[in-house]
Amino acid sequence: MTEPHLSSPPQRRGVSLPDLLVALGILLLGAGLLYGTSQIPFGINAVVGPRVFPLIVSIGTLLFGALLLVGALRGDRAEPGAEEDTDPDAPVSLANPAIILGGFLLGTLVLQPLGFVLGTAIMYFSVAYAFGERRYGLMAFVALVVALVTYLLFTRGLDLNLPAGILRGIL
Amino acid sequence: MDALTSLFAGFETALSPLNLLWALIGVTLGTLVGVLPGIGPALTVALLLPVTAKLPPVSAFIMFAGIYYGGMFGGSTTSILLNTPGESSSIITALEGNKMARRGRAAAALATAAIGSFIAGTIGTVLLTFFAPAIADIAVQIPPSAKFALIMLAFVTISATFGGSPLRGLVSLFFGLAIGLVGTDLQSGQSRFALGRPELLDGIDFITVVIGLFAIGETLYVASRYRKSQDVIKLEGGAAMNREDWRRSWKPWLRGTALGFPFGAIPAGGAEIPTFLSYTLEKKLSKHPEEFGKGAIEGVAGPEAANNASAAGVLVPLLTLGLPTSATAAILLAAFQQYGLQPGPLLFITNGDLVWGLIASLYIGNVMLLLLNLPLAPVWARLLLIPRPFLYAGILVFSTVGVYSLNNSVFDLVLLAIFGLIGYGMRRFDFPVTPAIIGVVLGPTAESFFRTAMQQSNGDASIFVRQPLTAFILLIVLVALVLPPILRMRARKTVAA
Numbered sequence: 001m002t003e004p005h006l007s008s009p010p011q012r013r014g015v016s017l018p019d020l021l022v023a024l025g026i027l028l029l030g031a032g033l034l035y036g037t038s039q040i041p042f043g044i045n046a047v048v049g050p051r052v053f054p055l056i057v058s059i060g061t062l063l064f065g066a067l068l069l070v071g072a073l074r075g076d077r078a079e080p081g082a083e084e085d086t087d088p089d090a091p092v093s094l095a096n097p098a099i100i101l102g103g104f105l106l107g108t109l110v111l112q113p114l115g116f117v118l119g120t121a122i123m124y125f126s127v128a129y130a131f132g133e134r135r136y137g138l139m140a141f142v143a144l145v146v147a148l149v150t151y152l153l154f155t156r157g158l159d160l161n162l163p164a165g166i167l168r169g170i171l
Numbered sequence: 172m173d174a175l176t177s178l179f180a181g182f183e184t185a186l187s188p189l190n191l192l193w194a195l196i197g198v199t200l201g202t203l204v205g206v207l208p209g210i211g212p213a214l215t216v217a218l219l220l221p222v223t224a225k226l227p228p229v230s231a232f233i234m235f236a237g238i239y240y241g242g243m244f245g246g247s248t249t250s251i252l253l254n255t256p257g258e259s260s261s262i263i264t265a266l267e268g269n270k271m272a273r274r275g276r277a278a279a280a281l282a283t284a285a286i287g288s289f290i291a292g293t294i295g296t297v298l299l300t301f302f303a304p305a306i307a308d309i310a311v312q313i314p315p316s317a318k319f320a321l322i323m324l325a326f327v328t329i330s331a332t333f334g335g336s337p338l339r340g341l342v343s344l345f346f347g348l349a350i351g352l353v354g355t356d357l358q359s360g361q362s363r364f365a366l367g368r369p370e371l372l373d374g375i376d377f378i379t380v381v382i383g384l385f386a387i388g389e390t391l392y393v394a395s396r397y398r399k400s401q402d403v404i405k406l407e408g409g410a411a412m413n414r415e416d417w418r419r420s421w422k423p424w425l426r427g428t429a430l431g432f433p434f435g436a437i438p439a440g441g442a443e444i445p446t447f448l449s450y451t452l453e454k455k456l457s458k459h460p461e462e463f464g465k466g467a468i469e470g471v472a473g474p475e476a477a478n479n480a481s482a483a484g485v486l487v488p489l490l491t492l493g494l495p496t497s498a499t500a501a502i503l504l505a506a507f508q509q510y511g512l513q514p515g516p517l518l519f520i521t522n523g524d525l526v527w528g529l530i531a532s533l534y535i536g537n538v539m540l541l542l543l544n545l546p547l548a549p550v551w552a553r554l555l556l557i558p559r560p561f562l563y564a565g566i567l568v569f570s571t572v573g574v575y576s577l578n579n580s581v582f583d584l585v586l587l588a589i590f591g592l593i594g595y596g597m598r599r600f601d602f603p604v605t606p607a608i609i610g611v612v613l614g615p616t617a618e619s620f621f622r623t624a625m626q627q628s629n630g631d632a633s634i635f636v637r638q639p640l641t642a643f644i645l646l647i648v649l650v651a652l653v654l655p656p657i658l659r660m661r662a663r664k665t666v667a668a
Contacts, residue, residue, distance in 0.1 A: 054363060061346075083209070124565070
């Protein structure tokens, strides 16, 4: 058995823009952390103040970001991870994750005014849609049942507090 | 035989009818959730945290013991019946076990995994029973500077030494450390990186980070490159082995256990290495080396035992030093902290009933898993047939409940979405998730030990080289950081030459 990363030499096929942007993003994070560190007031009477660790973390992030940038400029590129249910050769769709994220944020937005059941039902529906399901009636039905059962399980069974929203009084 | 007396007391706690019920629920839920594709053991424990929120600590940890082993077990069922592994420690099981299943030997593969897990888990728990109190006795005397050094060792081994790319592991670790900094500094009372949001003054809840990076990140990533056709192997009847299978399995089980436990117990980055080592060893020792890669039972029995023994080993540093060495252990640590408990040597003294109740339930959980899983294997196998659109949608809804119920806050759900997006990016750009998780959990602890050590030495940083144990551990840290890249470079030169 050989570990995949040890044996394969870095592939050089020119500079990859996404990898470059990731490295720049890490550098930006490091810079932001450094700025944030400078905004922390000094502690009084402390041997090690509240700034020391943030400073170390900022410098480390900047250093590793710089190393990633050098690597990206030399043509290193990251291999997308292999997970259960993924196909490395499948055409990559960015629309599907966007649909999930959009549905999630919409559900979050209506969670308190309309209630937990409708909010999570919207989330459920959007994920099922993004995974290619198109039987809309079935999807809406399952979404509502799952949301309702989850709601009852957690509020009645486990005594957690979830917003009832427009279904207040009915549930 | 102090350990034995305490263990009996632990069994008394764990064997009460109500706690037995919690253990059974834990084992069942752990297996159930662990079997689902896309959910590894770490996420299983994280998603089931809210279920235990209202329980008293002892019952909650008895349930966690069940969830922990159950989640591990569920993962191996998925690897055998579905052709792709969910996590690195199941690669071998997926490789060899899936080949066996393809040859119509799914029942035997599942059985050798179940019985091997039981044997490895039980031996591992016995070793834990006797090692943990002894280590805790020593650990009480370790000075803060050496504890800081131990955390550095965990950081380096988990992120850099054994991962694919040390640089990417370190980036992930520092991202986690940065997240851990957010909130009010406990020693000075100053707020750090709160961006003016009152919600951030208490810090970012660890569970939000875990569920975001694992569950939401995974859902987004799978949606972006989704495999439409699933290749699940049908299973008729329960898991069972014939005499020949037993004869070929028992030695690999024991050898796997011997490899797995020590690797779990030292901070060496989880179960991946011992499973690889066990596979290589079994291939060398086997009388049928030609079967390896085509579905050899030894290649499932050994690595599965190694995986489970290492899961028991991981509990040694977690319980005695408060040092998690895997993502799952980090979540258990966070669970302890939610109850206001700090795992470490003192826990054996202050909360002995809880620790020993937990250890006793590990024995009980193991027996339950075996009894449950041999006959119920076909039921678990059916879970793999849930249509993916409905499955991933359900995972997202459960994640939402888990995070929302922490503080009843919509702000947390926005954070969840952000961490989900970052989790997607980490999978897409090959950054390991575990170092980030460890960074979030251990970062604040590392800072506090660092400050205590510096206060005790009146600000003299040379404490880290003068204190012998600290200096020794830091030397190992340096070697663990520098040696692998050098070896890699030399290996590359040899290949080139």
